[in-house]
Amino acid sequence: MSKMINMSLEEVHSTTRALLEKQGFNEAHAQSIANTVTAAERDECRHHGLFRIPFYVNGLKSGLATGDKEPTVSDLAPAVIRIDAHYGYSNLALERGDHLLADRARQFGIAALVINHCHSIVALWPEVERLADRGLVGMSFVSASPYVAPAGGTKPLFGTNPMSFAWPRQDGPPFCFDMATSASARGEIQIRMRDGRQLPEGWAIGPDGKPTSDPKQALLGAQLPFGGFKGSALATMIELLAGPLVGDFLSVESGEYDTANTGTCCGGQLVLAMDPIRFMTNGNREQQMAHAEKLFGLILAQEGTRLPSDRRYEARKRTARHGVEVPQSLYETLQALKSGKADGSLNGYEGDHLLKQTTAA
Amino acid sequence: MSKMINMSLEEVHSTTRALLEKQGFNEAHAQSIANTVTAAERDECRHHGLFRIPFYVNGLKSGLATGDKEPTVSDLAPAVIRIDAHYGYSNLALERGDHLLADRARQFGIAALVINHCHSIVALWPEVERLADRGLVGMSFVSASPYVAPAGGTKPLFGTNPMSFAWPRQDGPPFCFDMATSASARGEIQIRMRDGRQLPEGWAIGPDGKPTSDPKQALLGAQLPFGGFKGSALATMIELLAGPLVGDFLSVESGEYDTANTGTCCGGQLVLAMDPIRFMTNGNREQQMAHAEKLFGLILAQEGTRLPSDRRYEARKRTARHGVEVPQSLYETLQALKSGKADGSLNGYEGDHLLKQTTAA
Numbered sequence: 001m002s003k004m005i006n007m008s009l010e011e012v013h014s015t016t017r018a019l020l021e022k023q024g025f026n027e028a029h030a031q032s033i034a035n036t037v038t039a040a041e042r043d044e045c046r047h048h049g050l051f052r053i054p055f056y057v058n059g060l061k062s063g064l065a066t067g068d069k070e071p072t073v074s075d076l077a078p079a080v081i082r083i084d085a086h087y088g089y090s091n092l093a094l095e096r097g098d099h100l101l102a103d104r105a106r107q108f109g110i111a112a113l114v115i116n117h118c119h120s121i122v123a124l125w126p127e128v129e130r131l132a133d134r135g136l137v138g139m140s141f142v143s144a145s146p147y148v149a150p151a152g153g154t155k156p157l158f159g160t161n162p163m164s165f166a167w168p169r170q171d172g173p174p175f176c177f178d179m180a181t182s183a184s185a186r187g188e189i190q191i192r193m194r195d196g197r198q199l200p201e202g203w204a205i206g207p208d209g210k211p212t213s214d215p216k217q218a219l220l221g222a223q224l225p226f227g228g229f230k231g232s233a234l235a236t237m238i239e240l241l242a243g244p245l246v247g248d249f250l251s252v253e254s255g256e257y258d259t260a261n262t263g264t265c266c267g268g269q270l271v272l273a274m275d276p277i278r279f280m281t282n283g284n285r286e287q288q289m290a291h292a293e294k295l296f297g298l299i300l301a302q303e304g305t306r307l308p309s310d311r312r313y314e315a316r317k318r319t320a321r322h323g324v325e326v327p328q329s330l331y332e333t334l335q336a337l338k339s340g341k342a343d344g345s346l347n348g349y350e351g352d353h354l355l356k357q358t359t360a361a
Numbered sequence: 362m363s364k365m366i367n368m369s370l371e372e373v374h375s376t377t378r379a380l381l382e383k384q385g386f387n388e389a390h391a392q393s394i395a396n397t398v399t400a401a402e403r404d405e406c407r408h409h410g411l412f413r414i415p416f417y418v419n420g421l422k423s424g425l426a427t428g429d430k431e432p433t434v435s436d437l438a439p440a441v442i443r444i445d446a447h448y449g450y451s452n453l454a455l456e457r458g459d460h461l462l463a464d465r466a467r468q469f470g471i472a473a474l475v476i477n478h479c480h481s482i483v484a485l486w487p488e489v490e491r492l493a494d495r496g497l498v499g500m501s502f503v504s505a506s507p508y509v510a511p512a513g514g515t516k517p518l519f520g521t522n523p524m525s526f527a528w529p530r531q532d533g534p535p536f537c538f539d540m541a542t543s544a545s546a547r548g549e550i551q552i553r554m555r556d557g558r559q560l561p562e563g564w565a566i567g568p569d570g571k572p573t574s575d576p577k578q579a580l581l582g583a584q585l586p587f588g589g590f591k592g593s594a595l596a597t598m599i600e601l602l603a604g605p606l607v608g609d610f611l612s613v614e615s616g617e618y619d620t621a622n623t624g625t626c627c628g629g630q631l632v633l634a635m636d637p638i639r640f641m642t643n644g645n646r647e648q649q650m651a652h653a654e655k656l657f658g659l660i661l662a663q664e665g666t667r668l669p670s671d672r673r674y675e676a677r678k679r680t681a682r683h684g685v686e687v688p689q690s691l692y693e694t695l696q697a698l699k700s701g702k703a704d705g706s707l708n709g710y711e712g713d714h715l716l717k718q719t720t721a722a
Contacts, residue, residue, distance in 0.1 A: 074642075076470060076639055076640060076641070076642070077468075077469055077470025077471075077636070077639035077640075078439075078440075078468070078469045078470065079439075079440050079469040079470045079471050079472075080469075080470030080471060080639050080640060082642065107438075107439070108438055108439045108440040108441075108469055109437060109438025109439065109440045109441030109473060110438075110440050110441060110471055110472065110473045110633070111440075111471065112470060112471045112635070112640070114640055116642075137601075137602075137606065149663070150660045150663060150666045151666065152663070152665035152666040152667065153660070153663030153664070153665055153666040154663060154664075154665070155663055157659055157660065157663070165594075165598045167598075167601050175597070175601070177594040177597075177598070179591045179594060226588045226591055227587045227588035227591070227592060229669070230540045230587055230588070230592075231588060231591075233526075233538040233540060233669045236536070236538075236656070236660065236668075236669075237526045237528075237538070239656055240498075240528050240536070240653055240656065241498075243652065243653075243656070244637075244649055244650075244652040244653040244656070245498065245635070245637055245640050245649075246640050246641070247640070247641045247642060247643065247649065247652075250652075250655070250656055250659075252659065270640075272471070272633075274473070274606070275438070276605075276606055278437055278438035278441050279437060279438075279441060279473070279475055279606050279607050279608070279631075280437070280607070280608045281435075281437070281443065281477075281608060282608065288605055288606075288608065289605075291604065291605040291608075291611075292601055292604075292605040294611070295597070295600055295601065295604070295605070295611055298518055298611075298613065299511045299514070299518065299597065302510070302511060302513070302514030302515060302516055302518070303514070303515075304513035304514055304515070305511045305512065305513040305514040306513065307597075308590070308594045308597075
């Protein structure tokens, strides 16, 4: 077990920001990535936290991702806004889109935000949570690198293609989920490979197209969608919404584009926002919110249940007080990147070097 | 095996329409229900075809559903239309909403249709398929009677809560799926009960809260969401979108409302439409559609795959030529209802009387 270093959330943010600026990101991008990384560490979603920083840097150094382009906003329709990220990371584009999308949703009842030409290595809950913080219902869809076979098939085609959803709550953070349409996260398989553990049934098939419980064969073969044909249908929908609908890459095209094998996917994203009060006849928001609370109450009244983001929200309370624990090896990598002693030319996602650093604890 | 009667699709439509008018539906409702029933028979989706007619009649005779109210249209926001079905069946309200929703989607890029106070015993693919026929992307969400436990829980709370999606294709019917968020349809469990077959793992729990493979225990207990916590999260989202968002029933409330135990759920529905061309910068619709076709081609290039609605579309070709086969017992029930010799006071959904009629073949 590697030694752990305690960092406050402020330190996570300032280190990330300084590091990214040192590595060539402009202030706006460094700030927006630091926001997302810090939010992930705060919620103990470590796979999208400090662990990801070398990936951001790698993407920039590879020449595929940009770190200094201001996203460009345009209107595609009265209720459809487009942001061209100019191959920067989605973090800044999504932040820039927040209030624009919220304003349109309030004006028209429902609105959509298209992000084009963005590199994406974030979770999908931050943007829908921010919409919920503004009192709106949010949904988000993105495709990814091609790792997942369609149901019945044997070869990688879909990304892990997540979708997220958030519903605002008055006395706390939103009801929110962010789920891959694959049976497991890719990182879960990598962790099991490192630990010499087998995979459960239904996660993956090997390069021979046959079900496998061997993590290595799974990584060489294909992941499977969750829930068979249903998950596969959802994954297809997400390919369409984040790809052809918005005029951007399919997951396979994103994979072809990533010639440097950075593991960062490039493409489009779709975010929808609805203003709940514009869906009611009586305009009684309090009643509407209370109605949703009744549902949450009925779910939680059953022993053994939980709401999707409850673990994140519990972590959030902890880390606000106690900060986060970071493996020393990762901490040292971050310090080297911050001081300029390292340049970001680290192993890609498929290597387990970085994974070891993060998960050794 | 019961004797089968061949009916042409025209006969299915005219019989359904005449029967419903005889039983007290007005012309508009009889027509719209006949449209949906015929479309289901055409696609060999028998659970939403002629089999359902006694349920429509039961709902009306129970006094819960209306059969003569014209749906009322109003605007909730520029891109949000509301149709109050006045406790009629959703079929007519959805048909009335088609062009209104399509027009708004073309105008604003994205738009929503809220249906309130409707009884719903239809599949969700007809309305999104009709939107796709108009060149739009459609999504639809509805809750149902409470049969499904939340993941981790043991008591019925959610409906089978389906969602549907359709993407227009230029040379044929759309890419379309319509899926319950429960692991199985309720009818599947009833069929296995009749046939004395066990249930696969993951479908249901008994009244004791423990996993069961006994169909009877499953019907007394609770169905399970598909894909564990992920399906449960989707089911919750659908409860929110078709309930509190639009100011209508949760599945549990729909269950409480159905005092006559008709098995017909009452509540709200949400339909979204997007005009794909309003999501593109270059306005090249042909290119956009070709891009989606590339995805479908890549899926189908893998042996063992299929697109979600392919079976329906294959059936559609068959039945256009050869009509449909209807079990004699069901045929006789329909004739009795059409002539007024029967009044619709048949067994409810939980009884397997009707089920036997339909599935005996």
